[in-house]
Structure formats: C-alpha cells, structure tokens
Amino acid sequence: MKHAAFIVLFFCLFFFSCSKHIEFTSEEFDGFMPEGINELLARTENKPWRGEEFLPGVVGGTWRMVINDDPKSFNHLIAEQDSTTSFIVGNMMDYLVDYDLIKREWKPRIASYEIIADEQNDSLQVIYTLRDDLYWSYYNSDRKEKVTSDDVIFWYNEIEGDRDSGSSSYNSQFLIMPDGSQSRITISKIDDRSFSFNFPRIVAEPLLSTNRDFGPRHIFEEAKQKGGINAVKSLFNITFNPQDIPSMGKWFLVEYVPGLKLVYKRNPNYWIKDSDNVSLPYIEEMILRIIPEESTRLLLFRRGEIDSYSLRPEDIDLLINNNR
Secondary structure, three states: HHHHHHHHHHHHHHHHHHOOOOOOOHHHHHHHOOHHHHHHHHHOOOOOOOOOOOOOOOOOOEEEEEEEEOOOOOOOOOHHHHHHHHHHOOOOOOOEEEEEOOEEEEOOOEEEEEEEEOOOOOEEEEEEEEEEOOOOOOOOOOEEEEEEEEHHHHHHHHHHHOOOHHOOOOHEEEEEEOOOOEEEEEEOOOOOOOOOOEEEEOOOOOOHHHHHOOOOHHHHHHHHHHHHHHHHHHOOOOOOHHHOOOOOOOEEEEEEOOOOOOEEOOOOOOOEEEOOOOOOOOOEEEEEEEEOOOHHHHHHHOOOOOOOOOOHHHHHHHHHOOOO
C-alpha cells in the first residue's frame, strides 16, 4: 500500500513539476515546420542565434582536439581526396553561402546572392557579391591580399575546371540538356567583387551547384603558369612551412609535428566580428593531437586533456555513470 501511494505521489509531482513547460507531440512539432518555425522558436526557452550582434568577449585560451591521421598535404586541391586533409585545410577557408538547418533556407556567408531565372529562354543566373572585408592574410605579418571575384573565377575555370586536376567538382560543372547533350555552367566576372554563374537551363537548387570554397589565385595561378597542374598539386605539401600559407578563414596553421600534433592560431582579420570589431573566434589557439586509437582519445577526454570527443554508443554508459 505504501508502495502504491509512493507511485501515485511520484507521478503527481512529475506532472505538476513539468506543467510549466509546453510539450509537443511529433505530429504537432512537424506542423511547425518550416512555415511556423518562428512561432515554435518564440515559445522555447533556449533559442538559436538569429543574427544578433555578438556581445564583446575576451581573446585568449586554448581549445584541444584530436584527429585520427596525419594530413596528406596542406593543398586545397589535394584536400578534396582526403577527409583529414580537408578538415585541416578547411579551417583556413570559407564558403560563399551557408544553409540554415533550422529555417531550412540558404543565407549569405562571405557573399550575398541573387537568382535570376529566364523562363522564356530556360536559362538561369546566380550572381554573387563578395563581402568587402575579405583578405588572404599571413600569420604574424601585415601582408594582406584582397579576396576578389578573380579568385573564384580562376579556381572554377583553371583548377576545378581542368580535367587533369582530378577535381571531384569537375563533373558538377556540366548539366544534361533535354536533348541528352552536356552543357557547361559558365562563370563570368561582373566586377572585382561580383561574378555570375550562368546555367544553360533552369535547375531547382542553383546555390547547391555553385556554393564553394577556393584557394588564393595569386599563388595557384603562378604555379600553374610555371609548371602546369602538377606544380599546382605540389604546392603546400607537408614539408612546407605552414606559417607561409595564407588564410581567409578563422585560423592560421602555424605548426605541424608529424604523428604528434597541429597547432592553429586565430586569424585577427577574419570577417565575423563582435560589436567591438574584434574578429571571432575568441580562442587564441587550437591544438589538434594526432591519435588514431579510439580508446586513447576517450581516456584523454575523461582526464580533461582534450575539450571535445566524438561519442560512440558504447561510451554512453561509461561517461554518464563514470563507474570504471
């Protein structure tokens, strides 16, 4: 009897304690997507960032992570073929646009965009305009090279668009036409910041086809002119001093010790800034230790020697209960 009374009391406390929070069934939740997402977010206690200005923070600190393998190169073209290299190089790059998973829509990143569809001629244009505060910066140096539309056009035409480059993006530059033939999506310069992708027919997701990151023209073009695509591929190999690699992303790669670690420093010229015009991230340094063994990475995370860890299902009980 006492046991039954305890159960009744427990459920009463549970429901009354939760009554101040609104809960939704999966069907109700789906009803908010995507048109009613603003109503849903307005009724939540914790809300995602919606474009408000960043509050001023303090620069400093170190973020410690692990990766499985050594990079194959620091070259943006080579990074297409290797996930580890792609992650490492990607910290020094940025994309034209981004996709908001909450609102299910595209949004500008380093470029704004305009889509112009000509239904009469079954053609389409995507016009991008780069931000005016984008630079290829060099670590511990005042040298900065402006990021322009020429960077994107060169990369599209001469790197990705060169069949001999082996770029995985080469085939995506072509569309199948109604008659079965192939026609290329071309790119043209409008001015130093604006350029246009020109589609030979209308497609459903033109931003998906044209969104990209890219390397610095002022380095890759010279290499290709002197030694062709092989010279391009040999740029920024793992013996290259990483401090001499320009970055337009959040980080500079400043040190690589094979089999041990990679070290990044924040880029003070990065375009995302807080209300005091200080570039994000605030973290001064990021260290990536190279540790292939999963058990070792978990041990380091439990000891507090790394700040992030990709959780496996079998780790859940151990980390929650911490009983062995």
